[in-house]
Each structure stands twice: as C-alpha cells, then as structure tokens.
Amino acid sequence: MACSKYEYVKHFENASTLLKNTFLVVRIDGHSFHRFTKIHNYRKPNDPRGINLMNACAIEVMKEFNDIILAYGQSDEYSFVFPRETALYGRREAKIETNLVSLFTSAFVFKWKDYFEDTELQSLPSFDARCVLYPTAKNLRDYLSWRQADCHINNLYNTAFWELVQNPSSLKTEQEAESILKLTDSGGKNELLFQFGINYNKLDPMYRKGTTISRESVLVEETSKNTGEIVKRKRKILTPLYVDIIGEEFWKERPHLIKE
Amino acid sequence: MACSKYEYVKHFENASTLLKNTFLVVRIDGHSFHRFTKIHNYRKPNDPRGINLMNACAIEVMKEFNDIILAYGQSDEYSFVFPRETALYGRREAKIETNLVSLFTSAFVFKWKDYFEDTELQSLPSFDARCVLYPTAKNLRDYLSWRQADCHINNLYNTAFWELVQNPSSLKTEQEAESILKLTDSGGKNELLFQFGINYNKLDPMYRKGTTISRESVLVEETSKNTGEIVKRKRKILTPLYVDIIGEEFWKERPHLIKE
C-alpha cells in the first residue's frame, strides 16, 4: 500500500503568499456573535467579562506570535498588526490566518470559565479571520482609525439604544428604540443620553475606545538572581490600553511601533 | 469622528474565491501536536481518547457545515470533503478555512474533559487548515487513498517503534528503535511485531484505517408524534467508520457520495 502512487495529489495544493514588505493585518471576527451573546446573557450595551476575555485571548496570540506589533479589539473582532518584514510561515496566507484564528478560539473556550464563572458554555463560539495588506504606514494608521471610529459609532448607538430599552424611566421596545435612533445624529444621541443623566464622554474608555494591546515598558519587581534582593526592572509587558489611537499622541510616544 | 474618511482601507481586502465545480477538501492539521501529546501523556502508539475526541470535533463540524459529504481523520489531521457544487461563503477560501478550523478547535477544547477526564489541559491546542481543489472524482478518491495509505504506513511504523520501546522483553531506547526500523521494510515490520506476538492485521481497525465519517442510514427508535408509539425509522446519522476507503467496496455501497 505504497503512498507514492497517490502522492501526486499533493501538487494540487496552491498556497498563496502575501506581498513582501507590506504591513499585514489579520482581523478575526466572531461568527454569529449576536446569537452567541444572547444565549450567554451578555450584559448590554457592554459586558466587561466579554471584553476582558477577548483581551486575554489576544494576549495569548501575541505571546505565541511575538512579532505582532500591536492588536486592536472592539465588539467581537480583533485586529493583529504584523510589521512589514514579518516572515511568519513564509508569508503564506492560509497558514497565518488559520493558525491565528485557531489559537484565539482555543484560548476563548479555555479561558471562558475565568471570566464567565456562573455561565456554562451552551454553544461553540467560533471566529473567522482574514489577512489584509497595507503598503504604507498611513494606510495602516487609517485602518486602525477606521476600526476605532467604528467602535465609537457603534458604542454611542448601542449605549443610547439600551438606555432607551432598559432605563426604568424609558422602557421602550427594541423596535421603538430603533425607530427613535434612526432619526438622531451623533449630537442627538449625546443629548438623549444626557437626559438620562449620562455624559457619554465620561463613560469607561474601555467601552468608548476599544482595547489596544501593546508591549509597554513597565517597572516590575523581580528577585535578583545574583543577590536575591528584590529589584525594580523595566520590562516590556503586553498591556491593554483604552486610549485614542486616531490622533498623533499615542504614536509619538511609541515611535518604534510603525516605521515608514 | 466619521468613519467615511478611513473607510477606503476596506478596499485593500482581496478575498480569493475557489474555482467552481471542483471538489473541495479542507484539511486541518494539529499545530505542534508532537509536543502537545507529550505534555498530555497521550498513550502510544495510539490513544483512543485522542482519536475519539478528534472524531467528536469532526462530527460537530459536519453538523454545522451540512454539505460536507465525508470526513477522514488520522493522527492529528482531519480532511473534510465538500461536493463540487458547494456555494459555502461564496466559495471564499479564507472564510471557509478559518470558520472550519475555528469551530473544530472550539469543539476540541470544549469536549476535552469528556475524553481526558483526569487530565487538565496544560497548553492551548491549535490547528492550521488549508483548502485543496480536485477537479475529478478520481483525483478526490486518490487524495483520500493518499491519506489512508499514509495512516497505514505511519501506524505500522509507530506500532513497531513503541513495541520496541515499551515491550518488557525489548525496552530499547527511542534512538535504538529508530535505527532498527530505518533498515526494515513493511514486511520486516510485520515480522518484528509477530515476534512480539502481534498480528498487525488483527489490530483495531480504528488504528489501522483511520476514521471515516459518513451519514449512514440507521434504524432509529423514535416516538411517533401521531400515535405516541415507539417506531423504527431510517435516519441519516453521522457515523464514524473504521474501514478501507481505498478499494471500491466502500464507494459502491454509497454511490451518492461522489458523482463524477
């Protein structure tokens, strides 16, 4: 039962490779998460357990694929940014996106119980993933801005929506809330929230900004191997940040992240 | 903070689609499973817990993606066969392979405890996946034969290897076992096993043949909705089979599976 006679079928594999010297973004997206969050009673408009779980998964991915520069997550999606020069899996598209999404999913199920202690998994969560290439630093920055602007727009909408539905002084149906919001612009939504006593800009930035994970220089207390004393050392630690990444400030403070 | 200014970056996505009217195989492969099985003390040469877990994951995949005709698994890999006419996700390659591998991984972690009761997961299992197209039924059959021949070759080797290492009358080191087997052909390995009292062809076909999952017509006892009586009905049930799929018999009995 020799293999050789059948082995020719191997040559039907046709792996496409990603253009060199371009920034690579791998974005994963939740599959049917509308349904998944309903089944598992996610709190609305934001469930910090869900966000923290997603962030923990992203950190696992960044530990394993350590040439990822930065990750940005919001809602049921996460984007991972590789530098121009990454040679991961010979830049084979399928290898990269399937390994990444598989590890993320693995972490999601494994860590579920750490974040949703009282809630058993009722259905299998899954994600898709795609590779997108950006040839310039500007294109990459614009990509990240796009995702963060999307976070803002959706979060403002969702915050207003669920306030209309859940606030005891409102108690609209979901359809009514939808109708009301269809006609209000961004300013109108802010005002509506204000009437509920909510200053949107004071809400937790974790919800408003999404999560950016970067290797930040942090002073860490360690036991010196030589002296046995406890010393403080600067270490690069994967750190979730809830900050603006559209403006210049974040990037000026971290000039090493994206070089032209 | 309008999205529109950044939205142009969306057009850098470039999804490749798979040629129409070809058989599609999605094969997933364990990532660093040599290490993973060591950490989790898989029994050698075969661990039925591991095989049954893989099979359970494949069944989850086939339930969700119900136009999969057939799946074939062995070792740390699983191949899923879609018919020529599948229109899954508009035949977009990345969508198909990432969704599939993600669901498989999700099931693997979720069901782990059902098969490895006493063993906690120590590290995150993950898989890669690839799409391969076959234009003819013959190419597809040859693909499946290739994987089953590979199963046979590896299993014969592994069975001999671990007998040399583990059998109390042998107790070779792994290096010694490797050296011995390097010089023996298929017949030699059968003979070697015979000296340990093992007739290779009598070993569990689950190990020798791998697992083929097909929707088999099965008589099922059901409670009739009309009469409340228990009746027997023919149902198509996803069934793991441990049989030869290289020869004609399997296919002659299931002519609906692969049409030219």
Add this chain to the structure above:
Amino acid sequence: MACSKYEYVKHFENASTLLKNTFLVVRIDGHSFHRFTKIHNYRKPNDPRGINLMNACAIEVMKEFNDIILAYGQSDEYSFVFPRETALYGRREAKIETNLVSLFTSAFVFKWKDYFEDTELQSLPSFDARCVLYPTAKNLRDYLSWRQADCHINNLYNTAFWELVQNPSSLKTEQEAESILKLTDSGGKNELLFQFGINYNKLDPMYRKGTTISRESVLVEETSKNTGEIVKRKRKILTPLYVDIIGEEFWKERPHLIKE
C-alpha cells in the same frame, strides 16, 4: 556595481499557477476593435478578409503551442483550448496568456498585408487575453457552445442591422435600424431578412458558425523520399472548419479531442 545588493527585488514577483488537471481556455479579445474596423473600412456585417486574417493568426498560435487541442474564433475574439494535462510554462498564468496574445498580435500585424492588400495599417491593433479553467468536459463543451451561440445571436443581429442600413430599398439610419431591431425577436429578424430576399440559414456558414480550427486527417500528396514517386499520405493538418460545435456530431467524429 554589483547586482546582488538589488537582487532582493526579484522576490516580489508572485507568479500564480493554474489548478492542475483542468481544461484551460485562453481567450483573446480585440482591443477597441469597433474603432479599428471603422478606420480600416471593414466590410459589414462580415469581412472575410478580417476573418481569414484572424484564422491565419490562430493557426500560427497552434503551430507554436502544439498542445492546443482546438481553437474557436468569431468576431474579434479567439479561444484556444488546452488539454487537462498541459504543462505549458509550468501552468504559470501570466506566462501563458502573455506569450499567446503576443504571438497572435505579431502574426496579425505581419500578415495584415496578405489579407488587406490595398489598405495600409493606420493604427496599432492590439488584444487582451485571459485564462479560464474548466474542471469537466461538460463545462468546456458548454463554454464553446456559449461562444458559438453568441456568434449566432450577434451575426443574426448584425446581418439584419446592416441590411436595414445598406440595402438600397431600405437605407435606414443606424439609429433607426437599432430601434427597429430592439423590438424584434429571433423569428422577427429572420422574417425581416426574408423580406430582403435573404434566407439566413443559407448564408455562408463562416459567418453563421464562426471558425473552429482542428488538426484534421487529410490526404496529402507528397514526394516519397525513398522512391521519388508522388504518394498520398494521411497527415494531421490545421484546418479551419465552419460547422456546428454545439451538437454531438462534431465531437462524435473526433472522440480524441476531449476525453473526460
């Protein structure tokens, strides 16, 4: 001035290869031929000089790329069919389509004066080309039927159109002719031609069927190298045929052309 420092740029080339064991069609199409035929006073609705020139170019292509099974041409387009097993240029898409279209164009300019004796070339003719893969013999036959049906539809329209415009008893403007034909179906166009004394089905099949080029067994008179006598021998000769290729007859007589 060593090359080596710059040679890395070579690795940005990313040649895509065509799936194995599929029928390959390369179709070339005239670039702006509406304008080109106007400038060079092509006769309407059909100019046999133009058709014969296209056919001569196709024959040059088939002489050079001798694993082409068959070519089919009509209007300003030509399709070349390669067998499943072709290994031309390692099945690299760009290599195949650019070499083919370049040779076709070269022949077109070179042979122009043989067909358009009194007309100087006033502008540069050019063509584009594309590769299309068909996984089954049926798909390939349907492709060829599609092109021949297209030939029929366009030729019936064009014949009626130019009769309305050019026939001394009609002398419609082009706009008027267009308006009239917009409202007539296939039967109506046949009837309209009949009123001009034309039986469409009796028109030259070169116009109605397009040109199929195949290597036909032909009795050829040759001088025997041994005896010096003139003898008749069967040779495979590239032959333009003006026949139906939608029905079964053509293919039944040439079973070697397309094997499943």
Add this chain to the structure above:
Amino acid sequence: MACSKYEYVKHFENASTLLKNTFLVVRIDGHSFHRFTKIHNYRKPNDPRGINLMNACAIEVMKEFNDIILAYGQSDEYSFVFPRETALYGRREAKIETNLVSLFTSAFVFKWKDYFEDTELQSLPSFDARCVLYPTAKNLRDYLSWRQADCHINNLYNTAFWELVQNPSSLKTEQEAESILKLTDSGGKNELLFQFGINYNKLDPMYRKGTTISRESVLVEETSKNTGEIVKRKRKILTPLYVDIIGEEFWKERPHLIKE
C-alpha cells in the same frame, strides 16, 4: 439557440486584482530573442537599430497608457512603471499585462521596417510580460537599479566577448572567448578591452546605461493659434535618455516622478 443556458460558464473567470497603493512594474521580455537576433543578423554586441526599435515601441506604449511614469529598457526587455494610484483596468492583472504586451508587440512588427530597412522579418517576434508590485519608493528604485546594474554587467561581458571574437587581432572562437571571460572579473574585462584600444567608459552610454524614457520638459517651436507667429513653448515630451538612474542625481532633478 439561446445563450442563457451556457452563460453560467462565464462565472468560471476569476480575475485577480493587484494590491492598491503599490507601485506597479510591468516588465516585458523577448521570447527566444537569442534565436531571433541571430536570424535577423543583429550586430554584436549591440545593434542600435534594435535598441531604437525597442525604444520606439516603448514610446507607443507610454502614449497609450499615459499614466506610466517611466520606462526602462535594455537588451530584449522593457520595464514600465505605474504610479501607486493607477486604476488602469481596475488593477486587473491579466488585463494590464496582456494589453501592454500586445501593443508593444504590435508596434515592434509595425515599425520593424523603419529600423531594419534591408532586413525582412523572417519569423514572428513575441514577448512575455509580468506584473510586479513594489510597496515603497525604495523598493522601486532598487528594482530599477537592479535592471541597470544587470545592463552594465551584461554589456561589459558582451563587449569583451565580441571583441575577442570579432577583432582581427584576436579572432577567438566563441568557446575560447567564453573560457577566457569565465576567469576574468570586472577589472580584468576593462583591461582586456583596453588592450584592444577600447576605453569601456567612453563607449556610447546608450549601450552602457540602457534607455530610460521620461516625459521631459522641452522647448518646442509651435505656431501660435492666435497670432500665427512661431513661438517657443515648454512641452512634456517622451524622451529617451541614456543616463545613470542608480544614483541620486536623476531623481533629484525629477522629484515629481516617484513620491513616497
């Protein structure tokens, strides 16, 4: 004979598009030009008729595809550079490369007699073409440097080779010349030429540098439409240049050509 029944085959076309915002180079290469130049008695090591013909073809291509920034030619090849933002044919790879190579070939055959007056075309010249993407200005500059360094290396070799073969004081066979040059480095080749009375660096830069075609501001005498007087006006004219494009000077003088 409706088309509709067969039209589904159209959906097997699968045009790949080129990543946005990257520099695009289309390079055409002569097919079997070693043989072609032999048949047509090209002068060795360089035939100005052949070079000028290639340049004239490149100019035709740049007239038609007017967003080409620059072209660089040497030997039997020509590279055409499109800017990052080109939207030619929706950046469809096959459309771009086949149209370009077809027009170049068309011009080559059409203009042949203008450059090779006494030599009839004996065989059909043809070319292949490929698209290559460069994400940064540096990569693009390095590509052009690579081709010009290649021109230098080949031209130095060929000049020495044909001097050994053709110089009445040498008259080596081609094999002998090859053996001699195998052992000499760049300095050795310069010295060898010096012994034949040739200062390589004084040879016509058209041979040593290849041809760069750029739209240069040129003072052109024109008849004014208003006054009927002859006036001098600055016009952008496609101009062949035989200059160094590896160093900075060329680019500093033309900062509009490549922007980061």
